[in-house]
Amino acid sequence: MLEADTKPDVATLKEIYRRTALINRSDARFRALLTQGKLAIIYYPVRGQEVLAAAMMTALRSDDYLVTTYRGLHDQLAKGVPSKLLWAECTGRATGSCKGKGGPMHITHPASGVMVTTGVVGSGLPIANGLALASQNRGDGRVTVVSFGDGAANIGAFHEAMNMAQLWKLPVIFLCQNNRYGEHTSYAAHTAAKSIVDRAAGYGMRGVKTNGNDASAMYAAAKEAVDRARAGEGPTLIEAMSYRMLGHFFGADFGYVPKELLATAADQDPVPALRNSLLALQVAESELAAIDAAAELEIDEAVEYAFASPFPALDELKSDVWATESAS
């Protein structure tokens, strides 16, 4: 495949930036409201991983499937979950995407392709195979992306799913967001192998390691994997290198992260990097400012909507266990 086929043009980069800005500012707003005590939820920050998600999802169609994890805000927004539904869900409101019954760790919105958000590390990979299998049987041309961290590469589900996906040449992309930490344990302390991507070879699978903080490189890797999957050429393991700039969850101590690593992460912060690269491509500062402002406005409206929304009626407690209510 020619590089020209997958290199993002300016319009694509602007779209990646639009999604990045929304993620970045949404993450900041969550943390601000948590700090102010206006919100009391478990929140897993995505600061530092905005661009890789924005680039990956920009390479997808809106009807492609996504399976993600509890650290999933970036993936969900990038895939198109409406901010209002997302905020209402995270505040436990009846108007949330899951009627307030899932919460931040289980955001689901099939209309934008977000089929599962799991709170269990690694569990999304086998499920993604099933979504991809359904697409393969139907011939609907959809591609499934499953996000997970470097820590998830060490759970058994990873191995089973990778082997099965390659065996059946499923249209699935395994997006390992390597943010250098599995919960509170550093990559070096949880994995002896140099790279996660090297494991692809063990399954006979195509593997690509890329700089997830570089929008162009990430988009190119994503687009090529998507095109191949859609063409029936099978799965790809993408190891997108990035940094988790904050702790495992909001409020968690991350004093164990070496200062040098945090300095490197700050130095390679993907958000200003993408903004600067767009300015270098002669995109006007005013245009980017307008994108930023639109993101802020969308969040303002979403937060207002969420907090003004009612909590679920108590009869929701018993519904949705089964299709038809069944005595237990």
Next chain:
Amino acid sequence: MTTARAINFVQALGSALDEAMAADERVILLGEDIGDDQGGGVFKITKGLSAKYGRNRVRSTPISEQAIIGAAVGAAISGMRPVAEIMLMNFVTVAMDQIVNHAAKLRYMSGGQTHVPLVIRTTTGSGVGFGGQHSDMLEAWFAHVPGLRVVMASTPADAKGLLLSAIEDEDPVIMIENILAYGQTGPAPEPGFRVPLGKAAIARPGTDVSVVAYGRAVVDALAVAERLAGEGISIEVIDLRTIAPFDEATVFASVVKTRRAVVVHEAVRAYGTGAEVSARLHEELFDTLAAPVGRVGSNFSPVPFSSPLEKAWIYSQDQIADAIRATLKPSSRRRLP
């Protein structure tokens, strides 16, 4: 509802899968060795199906239970109707995360946006000499999880009717089969026969004591009922068919009539289905009961290998008979104030 023709469990289950696949393209099978290239399944239940419906619909899998159930969950939320086979029930332990955290909960956690029309077929049972890791009855684990249904048939016709209902259901169903019963024959059901989920059957009507059972315990309960009829005791045998959530209405109606009940299952007694059925009977019908509800289950140990030990592990028909008689003894009556 049944015909004069006899079929066994293998034929009943195989024909249910065949009919479901013929009727609905969304029905797909996943499991170890289930393809014809692998012999059509270790118990031959899926024999001929991959040849008939192709390898995309009959997916013979690697030995990867998490990946099997995970793929079935994903396919189900995408609109397919997967039937996943876990070769032996003990192997579900490897896939518990997918079953308990995902299949059971996605409907609820998504607020009804996604659901998991998945059937997990699995088989088990003592008496085959498979030892401690290939014989367990683990239905109570799943019965305890909101969002799962657990079913088990005691006749080939019910096996077919239950499996078809499970495939047509919108939510996950775990169907337990019994290895020793695969060759057991019974009348074939008429075309279109279904056993509704959540509905028990009166396997034998009676008036003195209700015996609640499922799977092979129904067969044993019927044998005991026949024997005790000679002692002038009239037993009503209830075949739960759906273990969870169980058909309270049928069970309660029977016990209102008989005022006495014994629950029998192959699973070990402690913390088993019998405890739940018994507790509900005591909660709801305390004033009606003439005696405490009896529970019969198997020995609280792993299933042993050695044949005499294995035979002694499972409940006996004598234990069932004793438990029934105990409910009829004057001494077992509750003392009235």
